[in-house]
Amino acid sequence: MFHEILKTTTNQSYNIMRSYLNNLLALVVIFVMANPIAHAQDSPSFSAMDVFELQWVDNPQISPDGNHVVFSRRGFNKMTDRRTSSLWIINSDGSGHRKLTSRTGGEGSAIWSPSGDRIAFTSSEEGHGSEIFIYWLESGVTARITQLENSPGGLAWSPDGQHLAFTMKVEESNPVLVKSPKKPKGAEWAPAPRVTTRLNYEQDGSGYISPGYRHIFVAPADGGAVQQLTHGDFDHGSPVWSPEGDRIYFSANRNEDHEKVAGYRNSEVYSVELNNRTITALTDRFGPDSGPAISPDGETIAYLGYDDKIQTYQVRHIYLMNADGSNKRMVETGLDRSPSSLTWKANGRGLYFMYDDEGITKLAETDLRGNVNVLAENLGGTAIGRPYGGGSYSVSDNGDIAMNLTSPEHPAELAVKRNNRDTQLITSLNEALLGNRTLGRVEDYRYTSSVDGIDLQGWLIYPPNYDESRSYPLLVEIHGGPISNYGPRFTPELQLMASAGYVVFYPNMRGSTSYGEEFGNLLYHDYPGDDYHDVMDGVDGLIEQGITSEDSLFVTGGSAGGILTAWIIGKNNRFESAAVVKPVMNWISKTLVADNYYGYAEYRLPGQPWEEFETYWKYSPISLVGNIETPTLVMVGTADMRTPLSEAKQLYGALKIREIETALVEIPGSWHFIANRPSQLITKIEHILAWFEKTGK
Secondary structure, three states: OHHHHHHHHHHHHHHHHHHHHHHHHHHHHHHHHHOHHHHHHOOOEOOHHHHHHOOEEEEEEEOOOOOEEEEEEEEEEOOOOEEEEEEEEEEOOOOOOEEOOOOOOOEEEEEEOOOOOEEEEEEEOOOOOEEEEEEEOOOOOEEEOOOOOOOOEEEEEOOOOOEEEEEEEEEOOOOOOOOOOOOOOOOOOOOOOOOOOOOOOEEOOOEEOOOEEEEEEEEEOOOOOOEEOOOOOOOEOOOEEOOOOOEEEEEEOOOOOOOOOOOOOOOEEEEEEOOOOOEEEOOOOOOOOEEEEEOOOOOEEEEEEOOOOOOOOOOOEEEEEEOOOOOOEEOOOOOOOOEEEEEEOOOOOEEEEEEEEOOEEEEEEEEOOOOEEEEEEOEOOOOOOOOEOOOOEEEOOOOOEEEEEEEOOEEEEEEEEOOOOOOEEOOOOOHHHHOOOEOOOEEEEEEEOOOOOOEEEEEEEOOOOOOOOOOOOEEEEEOOOOOOOEOOOOOHHHHHHHHOOOEEEEEEOOOOOOOOHHHHOOOOOOOOOOHHHHHHHHHHHHHHOOOOOOOOEEEEEEOHHHHHHHHHHHHOOOOOEEEEEOOOOOHHHHHHHOOOHHHOEOOOEOOOOOOOHHHHHHOOHHHHHHHOOOOEEEEEEOOOOOOOHHHHHHHHHHHHHOOOOEEEEEEOOOOOOHHHOHHHHHHHHHHHHHHHHHHOO
């Protein structure tokens, strides 16, 4: 009897407990569904294959009436391992999101006609380069209107909507020094030598630059013969129509010394008349003048530039002049920041522009007296890889603004600011992916230089599910440039590092942009210099705070970041391991071999290498290689022309000779931008993390 009672009681308890657990489970499910933040904390961390699923908004173009936005929807193709671009259109309130055309080729460079009834864009043809297409909004019909020899760029509608101006390269022949004998029929001789006599004859990302110059053309918007407006041995910038449609403005370097070291930076603003092709220079100072924008009444030209003082970093300013080039004056904004992307207000009383401020890209407006008002922050999110700046915007006739916005949690999404109200995100291209991932938290980190007491800024990314009671290994990641900046922007590379269990510290040391001309110019004739101390001061502060410890330090960086990484491990042995990515090790060999070799003398280092040999050697990280004891991974793309393969091999060879633990990782076919293809981005980070795991104590 007792056992029967016990059995009955046990069954009843079991049923009660099962009912309780089922109810509890239902409550948990309801709680998680109603609390996406709680759900996200249980989601997996961002992982390598997630890179292929990322999407971002580029070049948002709002219609003249402000009702629609067309934009480039960028992403990755997992099967071809390439970046993709297609045009999508959406209503300004976020509804009606759809692909613009049924084309499958790469699309981009969309621009609305003045009346808003058509969209011009470029798209690649199979077996051919890009062509210009027109999309009619009412009918949804698309047609190609050109048959071009090379890819067009800088599309611009005429004010009456009847023509399109654009730029295109006009090919020329290589110089020939000798006439080779005629080969016998059927013979297989070696290719003829390639002869070049130009200063700028190759470019990273493109390779050898075929002879020729980029000129301005005009084509009928409904198709027809294309006419060339500019001539001469000069490259010409994007065209801007006058309101009357009788001339086009552009920037170019048409100076006689444009292919010499002393004059290659010296661009001017020009106009060309359509009826007689007469070209007139409107500016004439020593320095780069560019980005002309024409006021609605056609009377005033706004442009960007500065008087070249020959120093490492120089802030651009906004200038105004009459349409004939007279009455030049600077708009005194007082920002000490470099503006970009000028657009006139419809009433002609002010300008829109972008600028970077302490690692954040901002959209602002100014009246013609220089009174500035910030309209939006955190533009960008298109530098998929590391957290660099960028961003773009456009303005409708009634002042509505479309832009791409980013945050530490997502790449560029589309946002609209209507009727001067708050800016609203109207796309969520990455919600399905990133809404189900636990990302590392990004935090601003401020500290003070031990060298001169200046304020410094960096950011920390904590590992997902960070435990404040623990000390974590610190991974220092240093940006390139060095004339550039990092900021609180989504970064798959650094998120992958955080997901591996590191606190990631990425600083804007001296020499970075967005902190003013004096700060950016602190590396003038002193690079690498005290930027080394700026990084180490940040590391010391994090050790003092208990976030990391002295025996858990790792360091990496690419390009200028690779230079400083090599410099750091030559100055101290505090890091457990290092990854030096696409560095310059020897300024003498780099300066005379790289695609931009002619841009360093005087602006970065004094004189030419043969004039200042000791100085060039003093600032070369290879001069410190005898001090290095840190296990070091060396990485570079085999096609890199900016920091050539030979630079990385100098470090690797020296470390092997000295029997320091090292490995050389060569990314096949990769240019300087190693992370251009998604698989290369992934393998770059995986090799760095694997090396740190292998060599860290």
